[in-house]
Amino acid sequence: QPVGQDSEKLHVVHVTAEMAPLAKVGGLADVVTGLARACLNMGHKVEVMLPFYECLPRDQITELTTAEEFSSFHTGDWSVVKLYRGKVSGIPVLLIEPSNHFFKGSRIYGGSYNELEAYLFFSRACLEWMQVTGTQPDILHVHEWQTSGLPLLYWDMYHHLSLKKPRIVLTIHNMEHYGECRVEQLSMCGLDGPAYGTIEKAIDDRTIGHNPERLSLLKGGIVYSNAVTFSGILNGIDTILWDPSRDPYLPARYDALQVEGKQICKQYVQRGLGMEVSDPQLGLNSHSKPIVVCITRLVAQKGIHLIRFAIDRLNQLGGQFILLGTAPDWRIQGEFENLVHQHKRGNSVRLLLTYSEELAHMLYAAADFVLVPSMFEPCGLTQMIGMRYGAIPVVRKTGGLADTVYDMDDPSNTHKANGFLFEGIDEGSLNGALERAFKYYLENPNGWTSLISRVMSLDNSWERSARDYVSLYKSVQVRW
Ligand code: ADP
Numbered sequence: 080q081p082v083g084q085d086s087e088k089l090h091v092v093h094v095t096a097e098m099a100p101l102a103k104v105g106g107l108a109d110v111v112t113g114l115a116r117a118c119l120n121m122g123h124k125v126e127v128m129l130p131f132y133e134c135l136p137r138d139q140i141t142e143l144t145t146a147e148e149f150s151s152f153h154t155g156d157w158s159v160v161k162l163y164r165g166k167v168s169g170i171p172v173l174l175i176e177p178s179n180h181f182f183k184g185s186r187i188y189g190g191s192y193n194e195l196e197a198y199l200f201f202s203r204a205c206l207e208w209m210q211v212t213g214t215q216p217d218i219l220h221v222h223e224w225q226t227s228g229l230p231l232l233y234w235d236m237y238h239h240l241s242l243k244k245p246r247i248v249l250t251i252h253n254m255e256h257y258g259e260c261r262v263e264q265l266s267m268c269g270l271d272g273p274a275y276g277t278i279e280k281a282i283d284d285r286t287i288g289h290n291p292e293r294l295s296l297l298k299g300g301i302v303y304s305n306a307v308t309f310s311g312i313l314n315g316i317d318t319i320l321w322d323p324s325r326d327p328y329l330p331a332r333y334d335a336l337q338v339e340g341k342q343i344c345k346q347y348v349q350r351g352l353g354m355e356v357s358d359p360q361l362g363l364n365s366h367s368k369p370i371v372v373c374i375t376r377l378v379a380q381k382g383i384h385l386i387r388f389a390i391d392r393l394n395q396l397g398g399q400f401i402l403l404g405t406a407p408d409w410r411i412q413g414e415f416e417n418l419v420h421q422h423k424r425g426n427s428v429r430l431l432l433t434y435s436e437e438l439a440h441m442l443y444a445a446a447d448f449v450l451v452p453s454m455f456e457p458c459g460l461t462q463m464i465g466m467r468y469g470a471i472p473v474v475r476k477t478g479g480l481a482d483t484v485y486d487m488d489d490p491s492n493t494h495k496a497n498g499f500l501f502e503g504i505d506e507g508s509l510n511g512a513l514e515r516a517f518k519y520y521l522e523n524p525n526g527w528t529s530l531i532s533r534v535m536s537l538d539n540s541w542e543r544s545a546r547d548y549v550s551l552y553k554s555v556q557v558r559w
Contacts, residue, residue, distance in 0.1 A: 089552055090124040090216040091115075092173075092245075094205050096198065096225040097187070098127050099320060100436055101139050101167045104187050105376055106314070106460045107222055107252050113317035115170050117545030126216075128205050130197070131163060131176035133183045140165040140172065149211045151204040152269045153179070153196075160204045168320060175204050189407070194225075195260055195296070199268040202229035206237045215244040218552045222250050224258025227300025231270060231281070234303050246555040248548075249304040251297065253457055255380060257286055258296030265294060275299060305555040308548075313482060314458040315541035316467060321443075323468050323535075328440035333469075335535035338528055341444060341469050345370060348445035354399055355426045366524045368427075369517060370399045372446035372470065374439050374461050377406035377415060382452035382475065388506045389450060389513065390418065390428055396517050399427045403442055405434050446470035448516055452501075452509055456480050462498070463539040469531035472498035473516050475509075483539065488515060497534045 093115060097108035115125045137143065143165035150157035163174040176182075181197035184190035202221075206229065209215065221229050230247045260281070266272035275281040276291030281299035301307050323341070324334040330347040333340030342357075342365060349356045349370070357365045371393050375381045386402065393400040406412040415432055422428040431438060443449065449465030451474040458479030462472040474480040484498040499519075501512035520527065 087553070088123055089118075089218060089549070089556065091118060091126075091218045091220055091552060092205075092214075092216040093125070093127045093220045093222070094202065094226045094229055095127060095129055095222045097222075098129050098167060098170075098172065099317065101135055101172070102129055102132060102187055103436070104434075106458070109317060109320075109460050110250075110252060110314050111222065112168060112170060112320065113315050113541040114545055114548060116168075116317060116319065117315070117541035118549060119170065120542075121545065121549065123549070126171045126173055127167070128173045128175060130182045130201050131161075131174035132187055134185050134187065135174075140167055140174075142166050146173075147208065147212060149208060151177075151200065151207045153200050153203075154267045160208070162208055173205075173208075175201055175208070177201075177204065193264075195258060196264055196267055198225040198258075199228045199260075199264065199296075202226050203232050203268045205229065206232055206242065209242055209245075210237055210240055213241070215242060217244065217246065217556045218248055219245045220248045220250065220552075221300065221304070223252055224256055224295075224297040224300070227258060227296040228260075228265070228268065228270075229300075230303035231265075231275070231299050232268065235270060244557060244559060246305040246557060247303070248306045248308065248551060248555065249300045250308045251301075251457075253380075254297075254309070257283065257298065259287055260294045260296050262292050262294060306551055308551065309457060313479060313544055314460060314463075315544045316460060316463045316539050318467070318540045321440075321464050321467050323444055326440055326444070328437045329444050330441075333444075335469075335532045338469055338531055338535070341531070344441065344444035345447075348401070348441055349399070352401065352429045353426065354429060366527065367521075368397065368399055369447040369520045370401060370445055371448040371450050371473070371513075372401050372403070372442045372465075373450040373452075374403045374442060375451075377404045377411050378408070380454055380456075382454050382504070383411065385452035385475075385504070385506065385509045386450070387418070388509060389452070390422070390430070392506075392510060392513060394425070394427050396513065398517060400429075401442055401445075402430045403433070403435065403438055405432060443468035443470060447520060448473050451475065451480055453477060453480065454504060459483070466497065466534045466537055466539065469535045471516065471530065471534060473512050474498060474500060475504070476500040476502045487519060497537065 099108035099112040146164045147162045159178040161176045262272035281294035283295035283298035287293045331340035331343035419430045449470040456478040485492040485495040486500045487496045499512045499516045501508040
């Protein structure tokens with residue numbers, strides 16, 4: 080038996096709205112890919128089911144074939160669904176393509192169809208496919224509100240048909256969204272909607288209030304799953320997709336033993352974005368201008384007011400700041416667009432209001448610091464990705480950020496220290512951390528390389544967390 084392999088093999092199927100890098104909006108996508116790969120490496124059979132969104136880049140799917148055609152139920156009708164098989168970054172995927180209007184359009188979220196109804200349709204289609212093909216995985220791992228309808232469909236419908244073996248694990252990455260659902264929407268996928276209008280089933284009176292017409296898919300998912308994890312099991316990062324020594328997007332590769340390439344990445348980004356370049360040949364000390372990078376969805380959770388503050392403050396402190404982010408709310412997007420204009424002539428601030436995987440990779444590599452000023456953060460990946468690319472995190476002490484970052488100025492952390500923390504949600508608190516971070520950077524040009532080498536060597540990979548998930552899978556699994 081190869082080292083690291085698990086003797087008892089499980090068959091795990093993730094049912095998810097996102098998967099990196101094919102269908103990625105945020106951390107959910109990274110989590111699914113990282114966890115799936117780590118479990119595959121342990122010898123388990125793992126597949127990922129996701130909607131075949133019209134906008135998916137097909138060139139990222141290898142070995143793509145149409146496997147089955149079947150019908151699934153929606154509002155009184157059976158409509159044709161195609162299932163495609165393929166691989167994404169080496170991981171087997173099963174893509175569900177409805178023949179109706181669901182999942183059409185140029186974006187993963189925010190299309191012109193009703194998202195809640197589309198994900199209920201998707202959840203049922205996944206079970207329907209298992210039913211018609213006789214596929215009985217040990218574990219169905221569902222994620223977020225989008226696939227929280229699946230446990231209801233499984234236990235109240237398909238388990239009474241022929242699916243007996245699967246058990247269900249639900250992971251909640253972000254409680255902010257819970258899938259508010261009207262009773263008749265639940266009925267559309269064939270369930271008896273009104274039956275779920277109780278506090279024991281799908282009413283969440285903490286968020287939606289006690290109205291039997293308004294249900295929470297996430298609450299239903301929690302009630303109907305065999306196990307529920309919040310990002311309480313710390314996520315890892317996918318060390319294949321995030322690897323500065325092999326990253327195809329970088330102009331130079333580097334690792335913890337040879338970090339010189341990072342300086343080339345920094346200059347490349349500075350030049351490319353028309354910023355002042357830290358190049359000794361141009362007379363500028365290469366260690367005089369730290370770049371702070373922030374890669375985030377621009378929503379209140381992520382500390383927008385502190386990001387706004389950082390833009391001006393970093394400029395005053397003599398550093399450079401690059402934001403890569405998009406705002407789902409057009410007002411916030413508009414506000415940041417105004418800031419783009421204010422800063423476009425200067426050479427120390429760049430606000431890139433777009434989503435780009437390629438830019439994200441280049442920016443992590445160019446960064447001296449990665450800023451994560453979240454109001455709350457179930458786990459957070461950008462601080463871990465930043466560290467893997469040798470960027471020191473400056474983060475608010477909350478949730479998973481507090482679990483992964485230890486302050487450089489805290490004497491009890493001598494061995495673990497890897498970043499700068501602040502506690503308050505006010506500008507002064509962030510400012511304190513930024514000033515300490517800059518002071519450290521400027522006063523320790525020699526120690527800096529060894530600090531980033533150390534931070535790059537930290538193990539934030541999925542192996543440890545995947546073992547926790549597998550133990551959980553086994554604790555709910557039914558043995559046949
Ligand atoms: P969340 O899931 O709440 O958005 P995480 O920190 O868990 O936050 O994960 C964010 C992921 O999304 C990271 O992989 C980050 O690099 C990526 N990301 C966020 N915004 C962008 C963007 N504008 N362009 C490219 N990648 C982004």
